[in-house]
Amino acid sequence: MLTIWGRQNSSNVKKVLWCADELGISYEHVVAGGAFGVVKTPEYRAMNPNGLVPCIQDDGFTLWESNAIVRYLCAKHGEGALYPRDLTQRAMADQWMDWATSTFTAPYKDLFLNTVRLPAEQRKKDVAQRGLQACADHLSIVDAALAKKPFLSGSDFGMGDIPLACLIYAWFEMPIQRPALAHLEAWYRRLALRPAYQSRVMTELT
The missing domain is CATH 1.20.1050.10 (Glutathione S-transferase Yfyf (Class Pi); Chain A, domain 2)
Structure with missing residues (x-):
């Protein structure tokens, strides 16, 4: 199961949520960052030591940095479509x-x-x-x-x-x-x- 952390008004989080929706992926969205907090907790810092959003966990795999996340999701779920084979x-x-x-x-x-x-x-x-x-x-x-x-x-x-x-x-x-x-x-x-x-x-x- 994919989980996405981040607040919806962050442009970097928008990348990931939009990408996941384009790919038709089921996911849980946990609102975090800014006024919503969460990112300073020890639990979140264990996932992303930068204390920034977005961050994802996908069946035990943790990844941060929005462009890296978009590439990962597209490679996993959108090869030949959002992720070019060429x-x-x-x-x-x-x-x-x-x-x-x-x-x-x-x-x-x-x-x-x-x-x-x-x-x-x-x-x-x-x-x-x-x-x-x-x-x-x-x-x-x-x-x-x-x-x-x-x-x-x-x-x-x-x-x-x-x-x-x-x-x-x-x-x-x-x-x-x-x-x-x-x-x-x-x-x-x-x-x-x-x-x-x-x-x-x-x-x-x-």
């Missing part, structure tokens, strides 16, 4: 997964915290503006890639789309001035047709 296609999916985390997440976090999550009196407009500009620059790269194929994973939706897609919902829902990126917008519209994306990612911004 090595080059899988490498391209890995590339976009890691890019979303290593390149896009930091400026996105600056923008999101100072536009949505922090109390109004704590928000820094200059930090938000720098984050907005950096995100726009980075997303122009994504837009160019999506001009050549409908998904970051290739011709079909796959694991390579999941990390960035969990952030792109907020990009389009935040009260910000976004540049026109037609291919990115079309990708987002395709994602928004997926029931699991609607239920796990397209939720209230908090």
Whole structure:
């Protein structure tokens, strides 16, 4: 039995819950992290010494780090679908997964915290503006890639789309001035047709 720990408003937890729903996996979801606590307990730290979410246990196997979890679930339950059999296609999916985390997440976090999550009196407009500009620059790269194929994973939706897609919902829902990126917008519209994306990612911004 698969158990997933994490709070639903965490973009990293959204990756795992969405992925599991896309794959049709049965699982138990334990809300944890942030205001929900749990992550500082000795029991949780024994699973994830970082004290972060998400974390999973799958028939006695424990794993943390959201991208690693998505890869594991897709490899176990979605080979040939969300997890490409072809090595080059899988490498391209890995590339976009890691890019979303290593390149896009930091400026996105600056923008999101100072536009949505922090109390109004704590928000820094200059930090938000720098984050907005950096995100726009980075997303122009994504837009160019999506001009050549409908998904970051290739011709079909796959694991390579999941990390960035969990952030792109907020990009389009935040009260910000976004540049026109037609291919990115079309990708987002395709994602928004997926029931699991609607239920796990397209939720209230908090």
